[in-house]
Amino acid sequence: MNLKNLTYILFLAILLFEGCSKDLGNYDYKDVNTIAIAGLLDNSHPTGRIYEVPFNDTVRLNPTVSGSLSGNDTSALIFEWKVDSVTVSKTKNLFYVANKRYGKISAEFHVTDKSTGTTTSYNCFLNIVNPYKWGYYVLTQNKAKDASLYCLSSITKKSSFDQVLLSKLDKLGKNPLSISGTKKYGASSSDFYNVLTIGIQDAVNPVVVIDSREFVPTLLYNSSSYVGGGDFVFRPTQVQTDLYNEVVYAVNKGKFHVLRKGTIALPAFINDPTDYKIAPNGVATPLGNGSYFMSIYDENNKRVRVWDNGVTGNEYAYVNDYKEISGQELMNGKTFLACSYANIPSINHIYLFRQDNQLYSYRLDYGADYKPKAFSQLGTAAVPTSSQIGYVYFDGRTSRWYMAAGKTIYMASYLGVEFQKYVQLPSDASGNIVKFKILDGKLMIATNDPAADKPGSIYIYNANTMVLEQAHKHVIDEIVDLHLGILVE
Amino acid sequence: MKRYILLFCATVILSACNKNDNMLQFDAAQSYIYFAYPNANTRAAEKYIDSIYYGFALDADLQRKEKTIAVPIAVGGESSSNNRTYAYIVEDSSSYEPNTVKFSSPVINANNFVDTLFITFQRSIKMKTKPTVLYLRLAGNNEFVPGNLYNQKIKVVVDDILNEPKWWNTWKNYFGPYQKEIFQQWMQIYYLGADPSPDLTTAAPGPIYYWNNMPTSAYASWYPVTFNYIQVLKQYFIDHQVYPDGDITKERIQLP
Numbered sequence: 001m002n003l004k005n006l007t008y009i010l011f012l013a014i015l016l017f018e019g020c021s022k023d024l025g026n027y028d029y030k031d032v033n034t035i036a037i038a039g040l041l042d043n044s045h046p047t048g049r050i051y052e053v054p055f056n057d058t059v060r061l062n063p064t065v066s067g068s069l070s071g072n073d074t075s076a077l078i079f080e081w082k083v084d085s086v087t088v089s090k091t092k093n094l095f096y097v098a099n100k101r102y103g104k105i106s107a108e109f110h111v112t113d114k115s116t117g118t119t120t121s122y123n124c125f126l127n128i129v130n131p132y133k134w135g136y137y138v139l140t141q142n143k144a145k146d147a148s149l150y151c152l153s154s155i156t157k158k159s160s161f162d163q164v165l166l167s168k169l170d171k172l173g174k175n176p177l178s179i180s181g182t183k184k185y186g187a188s189s190s191d192f193y194n195v196l197t198i199g200i201q202d203a204v205n206p207v208v209v210i211d212s213r214e215f216v217p218t219l220l221y222n223s224s225s226y227v228g229g230g231d232f233v234f235r236p237t238q239v240q241t242d243l244y245n246e247v248v249y250a251v252n253k254g255k256f257h258v259l260r261k262g263t264i265a266l267p268a269f270i271n272d273p274t275d276y277k278i279a280p281n282g283v284a285t286p287l288g289n290g291s292y293f294m295s296i297y298d299e300n301n302k303r304v305r306v307w308d309n310g311v312t313g314n315e316y317a318y319v320n321d322y323k324e325i326s327g328q329e330l331m332n333g334k335t336f337l338a339c340s341y342a343n344i345p346s347i348n349h350i351y352l353f354r355q356d357n358q359l360y361s362y363r364l365d366y367g368a369d370y371k372p373k374a375f376s377q378l379g380t381a382a383v384p385t386s387s388q389i390g391y392v393y394f395d396g397r398t399s400r401w402y403m404a405a406g407k408t409i410y411m412a413s414y415l416g417v418e419f420q421k422y423v424q425l426p427s428d429a430s431g432n433i434v435k436f437k438i439l440d441g442k443l444m445i446a447t448n449d450p451a452a453d454k455p456g457s458i459y460i461y462n463a464n465t466m467v468l469e470q471a472h473k474h475v476i477d478e479i480v481d482l483h484l485g486i487l488v489e
Numbered sequence: 490m491k492r493y494i495l496l497f498c499a500t501v502i503l504s505a506c507n508k509n510d511n512m513l514q515f516d517a518a519q520s521y522i523y524f525a526y527p528n529a530n531t532r533a534a535e536k537y538i539d540s541i542y543y544g545f546a547l548d549a550d551l552q553r554k555e556k557t558i559a560v561p562i563a564v565g566g567e568s569s570s571n572n573r574t575y576a577y578i579v580e581d582s583s584s585y586e587p588n589t590v591k592f593s594s595p596v597i598n599a600n601n602f603v604d605t606l607f608i609t610f611q612r613s614i615k616m617k618t619k620p621t622v623l624y625l626r627l628a629g630n631n632e633f634v635p636g637n638l639y640n641q642k643i644k645v646v647v648d649d650i651l652n653e654p655k656w657w658n659t660w661k662n663y664f665g666p667y668q669k670e671i672f673q674q675w676m677q678i679y680y681l682g683a684d685p686s687p688d689l690t691t692a693a694p695g696p697i698y699y700w701n702n703m704p705t706s707a708y709a710s711w712y713p714v715t716f717n718y719i720q721v722l723k724q725y726f727i728d729h730q731v732y733p734d735g736d737i738t739k740e741r742i743q744l745p
Contacts, residue, residue, distance in 0.1 A: 227683070227717045228724070260713040262685045266720050271727070291710075314663070315709040317720055 033069040035077070035111050035120035047188040049124040051107075052487065053098045054131035054156045061094040063122070065111055078112040083126065098128045102214065131156045132164050133193055133212045134487040136444055139179040140456055140477035147176035147200050150476050152458070154486040161458070161475050166208070167216055173203025178481045180241040194485035197248050199239025206236050207248055207259060212485065219262050221248070226264040234264065238278065243396070244288035247316070251278045256296060258316040268294070268318045274301050284339040284349050287396040291315035295349040295364065297336045303328060304339070304351060304364070304375070311370045325364070327375030334360055338401075340394035344414055350378070350394055352401060352417065357383050359417040361401070379416030391435050404433040409445070423466060425459055430473065438463050439484040446479040458482070517566070521636020522575050522627055524643040525563035525603060537637075540644040545612050546651040546669075547701070549680070557609040558645060560625075562595075564602045565636045573597045573632040577606075580624035589613050590621065597632075610647045620648035656703040663707060663719050665745050670731050671722070676700045678721050684714045719744070 040063050041049045053059050065079075066072055074092065081089035083096055084105040094107070109122040131153040138150045138161065149172065150161040166172070177199035183192045194212035207221035226232040238251035248259035254277030255267035269276065279299035286294065292315075294307045306325060307318035334353035342350040342363070349364040361378040383389065387406035394401050399414040402422065407429055411422035423443065425433070431449030438444075443461040456476035460469050528538045543556055562575065575595045593607035610621060623645040627635040635641040651669040664671055681699035688697055689704065689711055698704055704712040723744040731742045 227714075227721050229721075260717070263714045263717050265717045266724060270724060313709050314716060315713065317709075317716065 031069060032116055032118070033067040033076075033113055035113060035118075036066050036068070037063050037109065037111065037120060037122045038066070039064040040109070040122060041124055046123075046125065047191060050104065050127050050190075051124060052127050052129060052134075052155050054153065055102060055128055056097070056099050057131070057156060059094060059096040059098055059126060061107075061109075063092065063109060065092060067113070070113075076114045078114060080108075080110045080112075082106075082108040082110070096126075098126065100128075102128050102130070104128075129155070130213060130215050132162075132215050134485055136161075136442075136458065136460065137179055137181075137194075137196060137483045137485060138446065138456070138458065138476060138479055139176045139198060139481045139483075140479050141174075141176050142477045145174045145176075147172040147174065147198075147203075147480075148477060149179070149198065152470075152472070159470065161472060164215060166210065169205070169208065169217060171203075172198065172208070173200035173206065175201035176480045177201055177236065178239050179483045180239075180481075181483050181485055182241055182243060182246070183485065190487060192487075194483075195241075195246070196483065196485070197239065197241040199236055199250070201235055201237065206234050207239055207250060209248070221250075221259050221262070221264055225259070225262060228266050232264075238280070238283060240283065240285065242286055242288065242290055245290070247290065249283055249286070249290070251283065254278055254300070256283070256294070260316075265316065268307060269321055272321070274298075276300055276305060279336055281338050281392070282336065284341050284351075285394070285396065286341045287343060289341060289347070292370075293341065293347065293349070293366075294318055295339060295341070297339055297351070299336070302332075304331060304349075306349065306364060306372045308370070308372075322372050325372050325375060327362075330362060330375055330377055331360075337389070338392040338394060340396055342394065342396055342399060342414065344399055350414060351375075352392060352394070354383065354389075359383055359419070361414070361417045363414075378414065379418070381412075381417045381419065384410045384419040384421075390433055395438060398438075402436070402438075404436060406432050407447070409433065409436055409443075423461060426468065426471070429457065429459065429471075431455065431457060434479055435482050437482060437484055440486050440488050442469075442484055442486065444482055444484050446482050448478050449474065450478075455479075519566055520569070520573070520633050521565035522597070522633040523563055523565065523635065523637035523640040524625070524627070525561040525640065526643065527561070535639060537640045539640065539642065540646065542646045543610070544647070544652070545616065545649040546673075547676070549676075553612065555609055555611050556647065557607050558647075560606045560608060560643065560645075562597065562604050562606050563637075564597055564604075564633070568600050568602055569597075569632075570599050572599050574630065575633045576628040576630040578626045578628050580626055583623045584619070585621045585623055586613060586615065590623070608645060612649060616647065616649035618650070620646050620650065622646050654701075654703075656705075659705070660703065660707050663716075663745065664722075665743075668733055668742050670733065670742055671726070671744070672700075674725055674731075675722055678725070679715070679718045683718060686712065686714045 040061060043049050065074055079090060079092045080087055081094045088096055104125045104127045107124050107126050110119050112119045132151040134154045136152040140148050149164045151164045152161045179198050181194045181196040184195055185192045196210040196212060198208045200206050205220040205222045208217050209219035211218045223232055223234040234252055236250040236252045241248050250257045250259055256278060257267050258265045276298040277300040279297045282297035284295040292309055292311050296305050298305045306322045308320050309317050310319050331353055334355040337352040337354055339351045342348040347366040351362045353360045358380055360380045362375050363378050364375050365373045367373045385405040390404040392403045401412040403410045403419055407425040409422045410419035412419040429447060431447035434446050434448050436445040441463050443463040445459040447457045448455045452474050454474040454476060456479040457474055458472040462469055525537050526541060528535055541558060543558060545553060577595060589611040591609040597604045626642045629635060651672055653667040657667050679700045682696050684698045685695045686698055687693060687695045704715055709716045726743050733739045
């Protein structure tokens with residue numbers, strides 16, 4: 001080994017031996033004041049740190065700031081709030097008027113410790129939204145039958161029904177029919193907006209679909225939306241949206257139409273030799289499977305009609321009209337009340353009829369080949385009240401029947417029709433129940449008192465505890481329909 | 490050994506000095522001319538297309554008697570303050586009736602880099618069975634020489650035949666086997682403007698889908714409005730008794 005190589009080895013050995021020196025642990029540690037920010041939305045995911053703020057409302061955030069050494073003494077701290085990258089406050093608390101723009105804007109809170117120069121930050125979002133993006137919606141008509149839309153925002157502090165005007169639409173029209181809706185979700189379960197569908201019988205646009213984010217109409221349906229041309233006049237008598245799909249079902253001149261993407265399809269069974277006519281409340285509310293299966297009650301021929309599209313990809317184009325289903329005769333002579341698609345256990349339709357003082361519930365079962373098999377009677381029971389029966393519907397989500405009569409709502413399991421008292425309005429409530437809906441843990445009930453100047457009243461219950469939370473008496477015109485599209489915190 | 494390696498390298502390097510006889514040259518003193526019919530497909534490598542098709546049977550105006558096709562002629566090189574004439578040849582392989590086709594004067598107007606050759610076709614009975622086909626090739630003259638290698642020649646096809654469109658196969662399950670009567674009716678029903686749907690992928694505002702720009706896949710959930718109109722088409726053939734070529738001995742046309 002020559003001298004040169006020895007030199008290299010020696011040099012490397014010196015470097016290695018240095019690593020063997022003993023760690024004496026004689027460092028000079030010093031505790032640093034660690035800043036903690038609390039009292040604000042705390043979530044590891046950004047979607048959990050979003051403050052929903054109605055446009056023009058004021059945001060007040062009062063965080064708690066403490067130091068590990070300084071405690072609550074904030075004299076040595078510098079605060080800064082930035083909203084949308086602009087410094088809006090140099091104090092600990094944020095007071096911000098959300099009147100700049102809509103949408104999710106970032107908010108940053110920086111706390112700088114003058115003694116160490118270290119900065120601790122907190123980030124969140126302010127989602128500046130239309131106050132009516134989430135709320136309790138009510139469709140009304142005045143004495144002249146002019147339609148109006150009201151909303152009780154579920155995000156503003158103000159607790160009152162405001163009339164909501166739609167840009168681009170001068171007036172909604174006359175003879176309102178219904179309001180229904182679905183939710184469009186974004187990144188999380190709380191990130192959604194409502195897609196509302198309003199049906200008005202006599203209007204320039206009898207069906208209007210609204211995006212609740214900015215409350216603008218996104219789809220307008222009128223006579224010219226009909227794909228079949230000719231002298232078609234769109235003057236619907238029933239309008240309802242599918243609970244899960246962007247599809248609207250309308251009844252026009254008794255015939256069933258599907259409305260999608262701004263067009264009105266040909267009526268189902270346009271050449272029906274028996275000239276079917278859908279009864280009021282006679283469309284079996286589809287639970288997402290309306291593209292394949294549909295059932296209606298035909299008041300012209302006094303029978304249930306069952307349709308399907310052959311279970312093909314050609315959605316909503318019903319081609320099979322099943323006439324010879326066994327058990328159809330069970331319903332003969334009875335008065336139709338309501339029907340719905342059901343999932344008990346998989347594919348079914350369910351119907352409620354009345355004869356004299358007796359209620360009858362029927363179910364249509366399907367075979368393994370997805371063809372309707374037979375009607376069967378699920379149950380029968382006496383009508384639970386002597387009062388006139390009002391709104392009746394089957395809630396597909398919970399598989400229960402609901403029925404309003406006077407100031408009381410009755411409920412029954414799908415298995416039978418032994419209606420039990422579900423809720424009764426306070427004794428001082430005026431007017432009878434016209435509509436009610438249960439959604440998002442709330443029960444919203446509308447009553448009309450024809451004698452009052454403002455006939456419409458709204459009662460909101462917690463649907464889990466059945467505690468009356470809000471009562472808005474005589475606040476709006478005559479109520480036609482209502483819809484819940486609220487954000488549940 | 491080193492000597493051989495050097496010799497090999499020198500051979501390789503010197504071979505690069507070979508003259509490229511095929512190299513295209515652009516003579517700045519010369520003016521070139523070429524067909525410049527724009528390619529609708531902006532993603533394609535070729536900016537200009539080499540063939541044009543027009544069908545009287547596909548025209549929204551069913552009564553149209555003649556059609557003028559404007560073919561842009563572009564100049565490479567400098568413009569001129571004088572009108573310049575160019576030359577073209579209608580190749581022998583063309584198939585047309587001379588009395589049904591008219592050409593405009595082959596002139597590049599002063600100071601223009603692009604001018605137009607107008608070709609007017611008269612609708613004729615013969616076009617219903619046999620397409621009129623023109624092969625035009627630009628020729629050199631005193632003013633121009635043919636330039637742009639791929640666009641010195643252009644094919645123009647005009648007919649009055651309702652050919653099966655390319656999209657038919659995609660939609661066969663709903664339209665059935667190709668029948669020109671179905672296609673003609675579809676053109677009347679699903680015209681540009683009937684379907685307000687935006688583009689499915691880009692969300693570009695509609696109307697964009699119509700009989701000559703059908704959605705690329707036949708899914709009802711993606712293109713519900715198209716399917717709405719197919720129902721209208723189907724209903725038309727239920728309400729109207731239509732036979733292929735009006736021949737009642739044949740099976741009546743109906744959609745699946």
